[in-house]
Amino acid sequence: xxxxxxxxxxxxxxxxxxxxxxxxxxxxxxxxxxxxxxxxxxxxxxxxxxxxxxxxxxxxxxxxxxxxxxxxxxxxxxxxxxxxxxxxxxxxxxxxxxxxxxxxxxxxxxxxxxxxxxxxxxxxxxxxxxxxxxxxxxxxxxxxxxxxxxxxxxxxxxxxxxxxxxxxxxxxxxxxxxxxxxxxxxxxxxxxxxxxxxxxxxxxxxxxxxxxxxxxxxxxxxxxxxxxxxxxxxxxxxxxxxxxxxxxxxxxxxxxxxxxxxxxxxxxxxxxxxxxxxxxxxxxxxxxxxxxxxxxxxxxxxxxxxxxxxxxxxxxxxxxxxxxxxxxxxxxxxxxxxxxxxxxxxxxxxxxxxxxxxxxxxxxxxxxxxxxxxxxxxxxxxxxxxxxxxxxxxxxxxxxxxxxxxxxxxxxxxxxxxxxxxxxxxxxxxxxxxxxxxxxxxxxxxxxxxxxxxxxxxxxxxxxxxxxxxxxxxxxxxxxxxxxxxxxxxxxxxxxxxxxxxxxxxxxxxxxxxxxxxxxxxxxxxxxxxxxxxxxxxxxxxxxxxxxxxxxxxxxxxxxxxxxxxxxxxxxxxxxxxxxxxxxxxxxxxxxxxxxxxxxxxxxxxxxxxxxxxxxxxxxxxxxxxxxxxxxxxxx
Amino acid sequence: xxxxxxxxxxxxxxxxxxxxxxxxxxxxxxxxxxxxxxxxxxxxxxxxxxxxxxxxxxxxxxxxxxxxxxxxxxxxxxxxxxxxxxxxxxxxxxxxxxxxxxxxxxxxxxxxxxxxxxxxxxx
Numbered sequence: 001x002x003x004x005x006x007x008x009x010x011x012x013x014x015x016x017x018x019x020x021x022x023x024x025x026x027x028x029x030x031x032x033x034x035x036x037x038x039x040x041x042x043x044x045x046x047x048x049x050x051x052x053x054x055x056x057x058x059x060x061x062x063x064x065x066x067x068x069x070x071x072x073x074x075x076x077x078x079x080x081x082x083x084x085x086x087x088x089x090x091x092x093x094x095x096x097x098x099x100x101x102x103x104x105x106x107x108x109x110x111x112x113x114x115x116x117x118x119x120x121x122x123x124x125x126x127x128x129x130x131x132x133x134x135x136x137x138x139x140x141x142x143x144x145x146x147x148x149x150x151x152x153x154x155x156x157x158x159x160x161x162x163x164x165x166x167x168x169x170x171x172x173x174x175x176x177x178x179x180x181x182x183x184x185x186x187x188x189x190x191x192x193x194x195x196x197x198x199x200x201x202x203x204x205x206x207x208x209x210x211x212x213x214x215x216x217x218x219x220x221x222x223x224x225x226x227x228x229x230x231x232x233x234x235x236x237x238x239x240x241x242x243x244x245x246x247x248x249x250x251x252x253x254x255x256x257x258x259x260x261x262x263x264x265x266x267x268x269x270x271x272x273x274x275x276x277x278x279x280x281x282x283x284x285x286x287x288x289x290x291x292x293x294x295x296x297x298x299x300x301x302x303x304x305x306x307x308x309x310x311x312x313x314x315x316x317x318x319x320x321x322x323x324x325x326x327x328x329x330x331x332x333x334x335x336x337x338x339x340x341x342x343x344x345x346x347x348x349x350x351x352x353x354x355x356x357x358x359x360x361x362x363x364x365x366x367x368x369x370x371x372x373x374x375x376x377x378x379x380x381x382x383x384x385x386x387x388x389x390x391x392x393x394x395x396x397x398x399x400x401x402x403x404x405x406x407x408x409x410x411x412x413x414x415x416x417x418x419x420x421x422x423x424x425x426x427x428x429x430x431x432x433x434x435x436x437x438x439x440x441x442x443x444x445x446x447x448x449x450x451x452x453x454x455x456x457x458x459x460x461x462x463x464x465x466x467x468x469x470x471x472x473x474x475x476x477x478x479x480x481x482x483x484x485x486x487x488x489x490x491x492x493x494x495x496x497x498x499x500x501x502x503x504x505x506x507x508x509x510x511x512x513x514x515x516x517x518x519x520x521x522x523x524x525x526x527x528x529x530x531x532x533x534x535x536x537x538x539x540x541x542x543x544x545x546x547x548x549x550x551x552x553x554x555x556x557x558x559x560x561x562x563x564x565x566x567x568x569x570x571x572x573x574x575x576x577x578x579x580x581x582x583x584x585x586x587x588x589x590x591x592x593x594x595x596x597x598x599x600x601x602x603x604x605x606x607x608x609x610x611x612x613x614x615x616x617x618x619x620x621x622x623x624x625x626x627x628x629x630x631x632x633x634x635x636x
Numbered sequence: 637x638x639x640x641x642x643x644x645x646x647x648x649x650x651x652x653x654x655x656x657x658x659x660x661x662x663x664x665x666x667x668x669x670x671x672x673x674x675x676x677x678x679x680x681x682x683x684x685x686x687x688x689x690x691x692x693x694x695x696x697x698x699x700x701x702x703x704x705x706x707x708x709x710x711x712x713x714x715x716x717x718x719x720x721x722x723x724x725x726x727x728x729x730x731x732x733x734x735x736x737x738x739x740x741x742x743x744x745x746x747x748x749x750x751x752x753x754x755x756x757x758x759x
Contacts, residue, residue, distance in 0.1 A: 003709055056708035059683020060752070064657055067751040069708050109709055230720030235750075251657035255650050262646045266639045292749035 001048070003113060007106035010049035013041045014103045017096040035087050042095035046080055050102045066250035068287040074254070075283035076101050079609065082276055092273060101284055101613035108617025112293070115624045126225050126307060129181050129200040134158075134165035137209070154212045158203045166199040166215045173208030177201050182221060183310040183558045220557075227312050227555070231303040234315035235295065245291075253286040253593070260597040277609060281596035285612040286589055290619040294581035297627035302574030305631055310557035311567045318553035319578070321537045322571030326517035328467055328564070329510060331531070332478035332485065333454060334524040335541055336492060336561070341368055341454040343375035344435055347426045348448020351381060357440045357450055359384040360399050360408045364391060368436065371452050372408075394479055394502035396438065406442050408450075410481070412500075414439060419446050434487025436480055460492040463561035468493070470568070477501055477509055477531075506531040522564055539564055569635045577630050581623050588619045665689035665757075668698060675699075676732075681714075681725065682706045685745075685754035692758045694740045699732040700756065713748030716756075721745075 017038060023029040046054075050073070057073035060066060076098040083093040136145040137155040150156070150166055158164050164177070174192035179201040188204050191197060197210055199219040216222065257279040264275035295316070303313045313319065330336050346353055358376035361369035362383040376383065386399035386406070396409015407413060419427065419439065423446055430437050435451040464474055475496045478485045485499040498509055506521075507530040513519045514536065521528065521535035529551040532538030540552025541559060554571070556563040592615065594600065596607040607615070666687040668675035674697050677690045681704040692698045704711055704725045714733065715722050718741075725731050735743075735756060743756045 001707075052707040052709075056683050056706050056710065059706055061656075061683070063684035063686065065684045065752060066657060067710060068749075069710060113709075226720070229722065233715045233717050233720060233722040235717045248658070251653050254653050258646050258649055258653075262643060266643055288751075289749070292751060296748075296750070 001052075003106060003109045006049040006052070007103070007110050010045050010099070010103040010106055013044045013049075014096070014099045017041060017099060021096065035093055038093060038095040039084070039087060042080060042083070042099045045099045045102050046076065049106060050076055050098075053102075053105075066254070068250070068289055068292075070250055071253060071283045071287050072101070072105055074257075075280045075609065078276060078283075079280050082273070086273070094273065094277065097277070097280065097609045100610040101280075104610065104613035104617045105284075105287070108289070108620045111617070111621045112289075112624055115621070115628060126221065126228065129163075129221060131163040131165040131200060135162075148216070150212055150215050152212055152215055154215075155209055156212060157207065157209050159207050160203055160205055162203050164197050164199055164201050164203060164210070166212045167219045168197055168199075168210040168212045168214070170195050170197060170208050170210045173206055175206035175208050176204045178204050182224065224307060224312060224557070227314060228303055228307045231313050231315050232296075232300045234299065234317070249286075249288055249291075253283065256286075256593060256597070257282040264598065278596065278598045280609045281607050281612045282593055284609050284616060285592040285596040285607060287616045288585070288589065289616065290585035290588060290623045291582070293620055293623045293627075294585050295578050297624050298574055298577045298581055298630060301627045301630045302570060302577070306567070306570050309563070309566065309570075311563055311570060312555040312557065313567070313571060313574075314553050314555070316578075318537060319571045319575045321518065321553065322520070322568055323575045324518050325472065325520045325537055325568065327473045327475060327513055327519045328568075329475045329477055329513065329519055329521045329531075329535070330494070331506070331521075331523035331528050332476050332480065332488060335522055336460050336476060336488065336494070337454040337456050339454065339524070341371040341436065341452045343371050343450055344453045345430055345451035346448065347423065347430075347451075348440070351379075353440045353448035353450060354379065355381050355384070356401070356406055356442060356447070357408045357438070359386055359401055360389070360397050360406060363389055364397050366391070366397075368438065368452050369397075372438075372450060393504070401442075404443050406440075407444075408438055408440050410438060414441075414446070423449060428483075431481060431483040432487070434484050434491065436484050454488075456488060456492050457559070457561055459561040463565055464493045466562070466565040467568075468495075470565070472568075475513070477506055479503060503527045504530070507534040510534045520568070539567060566635050573633050573635070574630060577627060581626055584626070585619065585623060588615075665691060667691045668693070670696070673697070675737075676701060678703055678730075679754065680705060681711050683708075684752050688753075689755045689757060692735060692737050692756060694737050694758050696737055698735040698737050700735055701730050701732045703730050704728065710747050710749055710751055714745060715748060715750075716743060716745040718743050 053069045053073045054077065056069040060070060079094050079098040083095045086093045131147060133144050133146045134150060135142045135157045136150060137157065142157050147165055155171060156165060156168065170191055170193050172193060174190065176188040176190045177197060178188045179198055182198050182201055200221045260282050261275045261279040264270040264278050265272060299316055306313050333339050354376050357372050358381060361372045363386070384401055386401050389397065389399040391397050392413060395413040396407060398405065398407045400406070427437050427449055430449065430451040435453045438450050438452065439446050440448050440450060467474055474494045475498060476485060476489050476494045477498045479501055480499055482497065482499040485497045489497045501509055506528055510519055510521055510531050511534055518536040520537040520539055521531050522539045522541060523532055524541050532540055532551040537554065538552045539554045539556060541556045554567045556567060592607070595605055596612055598606060666677060668677035668690060675692055676699050678701045679690065680686045681702055683706055690700060702714060702725050704727050707727050711725060713722065713724055719736060721733060723731065723733055737758050740758050743758070744753055745756065746753045
């Protein structure tokens with residue numbers, strides 16, 4: 001029998017007793033067959049609506065456990081059994097207490113179930129985005145294929161208005177794609193051949209073909225769903241304290257209830273019925289439901305709201321860590337800047353310098369290399385074959401061309417070989433313009449310089465300003481030299497710069513900063529995985545790569561720096577909500593128990609068992625509503 | 637006289653509660669049964685998870701079969717926070733939960749409200 005059905009049965013059977021409570025004092029009209037009718041109605045409530053409570057309480061008891069069902073079962077059974085005894089001895093009965101408490105507790109559970117369903121809706125919404133089938137090229141013709149049967153390498157066709165089924169790369173055509181459902185990005189993004197598309201996003205304008213690169217459970221959406229699912233069931237460390245308390249809570253309440261009875265009956269000389277009602281009120285008010293709901297519901301709503309904005313929070317620990325971050329460290333390339341550097345200046349013989357550099361760099365994977373190769377291609381300079389290619393991390397590359405040695409790299413690669421005065425001065429000038437300068441040389445002698453610049457993202461200035469407003473110290477870390485880094489940092493307003501750091505050393509610098517306070521590291525996850533892991537909070541940005549999802553505590557699906565601010569704000573809001581919920585749940589119990597025990601009778605403050613049941617129901621409901629309000633709180 | 641009896645009764649009851657709920661007890665633990673490169677263990681859900689601890693072998697695909705006999709709303713859900721599992725258990729029906737045994741360790745699980753706890757040990 002569902003909770004709802006039990007509630008309805010309990011309500012219907014309780015209503016006549018509720019009516020009598022009003023009509024009897026006012027009009028002197030009682031229920032026909034007063035006591036016996038009450039006994040029959042309440043027995044119905046106990047047998048149908050209260051039975052599961054009793055069943056669980058007994059089963060739990062045999063396992064040396066006690067939970068809220070124990071409290072409800074003992075409280076109502078005490079009132080019920082005492083009333084039978086009283087009925088047989090022609091004394092006042094309290095059947096309605098048992099019936100009303102059960103009705104109110106069930107009311108609380110019904111409301112809670114309904115609202116909880118709304119709180120956990122985020123995942124269902126995400127899963128609902130999944131396309132059911134797609135048009136796939138099979139044997140030269142386009143056929144409709146169910147989602148599960150799409151395999152990697154399939155060529156899919158997408159018409160305007162259709163959903164893109166899986167992740168892939170466009171092979172033919174172009175279009176504008178609405179990615180709002182996955183990235184939270186409002187404007188459609190235009191894509192052409194070679195661009196990546198995300199499954200479950202919507203094609204708005206053109207028809208295109210794409211090759212599936214990730215299917216089934218490997219798609220970005222599937223990974224997001226998995227991450228949100230994990231986050232929602234995770235526990236914040238603060239919960240551990242609560243767990244320890246709730247383990248001893250229920251037996252302790254049982255003892256307090258017995259003491260309440262003893263004090264009233266033995267010491268204060270109250271009659272057995274009065275003493276029993278105080279004890280039952282203690283049992284009912286103490287139900288720790290709200291305590292159990294405080295963390296999971298807030299986590300559910302907070303992480304669900306994040307997922308809708310393209311901010312994926314991995315678990316409750318991350319929320320707690322985000323709460324006392326003092327320093328935010330940014331990786332430069334691809335995080336503060338666009339990560340697409342372009343060649344701006346060439347010093348020396350343009351063709352010779354570029355030809356040599358392009359020959360070495362066209363086999364390299366460094367982002368600066370791509371800029372040089374692109375520039376060479378645009379000037380139609382073909383790269384030459386090289387041998388003995390070597391990439392020296394953080395310094396540059398060396399190789400042999402036509403028997404002579406050649407290099408492209410920064411000042412560190414050159415070691416003792418100093419530049420001549422003219423190149424040195426040029427290098428200074430270019431670096432002061434925030435450009436990265438690489439030295440190109442042959443046979444250990446520099447023949448020229450190439451200046452490359454990577455521009456800051458549009459969102460950088462606003463994001464850094466907002467972070468500073470939150471009282472955070474901002475630091476940029478980069479392999480670039482000091483002057484270039486400083487120029488970029490000044491342009492976006494970053495406080496401090498740690499320059500000329502080898503990629504492998506980023507994690508060490510993060511650890512050094514951690515000595516002064518909690519550090520968040522923001523990077524793209526491609527070569528900062530160790531730093532992301534070392535930081536108290538790793539925020540992986542953009543592209544939603546597997547590595548980013550693996551190494552970041554928070555993953556930002558979009559490449560927007562403002563999301564760093566939103567992610568921190570959302571984490572803090574959610575964590576504060578958990579604390580607020582726990583605080584109220586505790587206060588509710590700790591304040592409620594003394595009142596129920598009759599400690600404030602002298603002040604006219606008492607709590608009948610029925611009121612205790614009603615209050616308990618609404619404490620759970622208020623915690624869930626408080627969590628739901630997270631959906632409306634302002635973030636930036 | 638009546639009051640004295642109540643007093644003695646209450647003292648005995650409190651003593652019993654302390655002994656029954658707070659004294660240390662050995663948790664029942666069981667090992668999963670192996671068949672065809674798979675392992676399986678059954679957990680009865682009735683006022684708690686019995687057996688309380690299930691030992692699984694690392695690297696062997698495992699399923700934990702929950703047999704929920706308890707209708708209480710408390711056992712509607714079973715949650716493994718570290719494994720990202722959150723399932724709804726049907727009453728009077730067996731429900732298998734797949735466990736990822738790739739990493740050794742102790743994994744706590746609990747009911748939806750985190751009142752009842754069980755443990756899976758992978759080694």
